[in-house]
Amino acid sequence: MNILIVDDHAVIRQTLGMIINTEFPNADCSSVETGRACLDVLQTQTFDLVILDLNLPDIDGVKIAGLIRNTYPEQMILVFSMNPSSLFAAELYRLGVMGYLNKQADISEIRKALNTILRKKIPYKNAHYKTADNSGPTRKITANPFTKLSQRELEVARLLAKGKSMEEIASHLCIGASTIRTYKARVFEKLEVASLYDFLTKVKLYELEVG
Structure with a gap:
């Protein structure tokens, strides 16, 4: 199992890597710090999951999610960000992103999201994300x-x-x-x-x- 972590903070990358390897001992975790580096590595490698921050130093994270989904429609993405879900959840849901975790989530929730997405192959709809399914694909964005x-x-x-x-x-x-x-x-x-x-x-x- 290959997982790509896209985040410009080393502590986040290392922490996620440890959580993933505890839950999936055979997982191979790679990481990059920018959106451009993410797009570059996806051209040469395949991943079971991309864990994506929205606050990247070079390219808007929502734009990166859209580019990934347009180029690699089967690529699963989990957003892991400090941004409020009310701003971006509906748009990310429309793009087919599998879940939206706030960086304040506890380890048990992170593990639950990983298992839901990687083992069950279904979106993880917690309180930050499930309303996107019920509110229509663009309603929150325009509001x-x-x-x-x-x-x-x-x-x-x-x-x-x-x-x-x-x-x-x-x-x-x-x-x-x-x-x-x-x-x-x-x-x-x-x-x-x-x-x-x-x-x-x-x-x-x-x-x-x-x-």
Whole structure:
């Protein structure tokens, strides 16, 4: 059994690898840190499962999932991310992703998801994912304006919602303050808000998880 872990955090890759090898002793776990590396390795190797983070440093994780499913329709994918499921679950379900685990999930849930997908070959529908099956393939996407944001814009939005200044956000993301201002303007434009008050109102209305 071959499994590919796509995540830019070494601790996550190592932890998932240990959990997988405890549950599936003969599994061969490979890992990459970027979306581009994921697509490259899939050109030369086959995997029983791809475990995919959505917050990758180069390419939007949802886009990566779509590219994988379009190119390799039989490839099973499990998303493992800190992003709130309400933003992306419906779209990922539509793409055929087998499950959506939050990184705060305990080990027993991770094991359950792995067994459901790898042994039973069926989607793992926990509380983060099962509503996607009942709400229609695109309804949540159009209803929640935060789905319009790119991964970087979403990061900026979360930090804004936590009350961080432009300089603090720039320092946290290692990006120039002027670039952060550009991202803020894009966020406000996509959310159709004109002030910080309106922005925070939408954050509360759509229950954006800010960490």
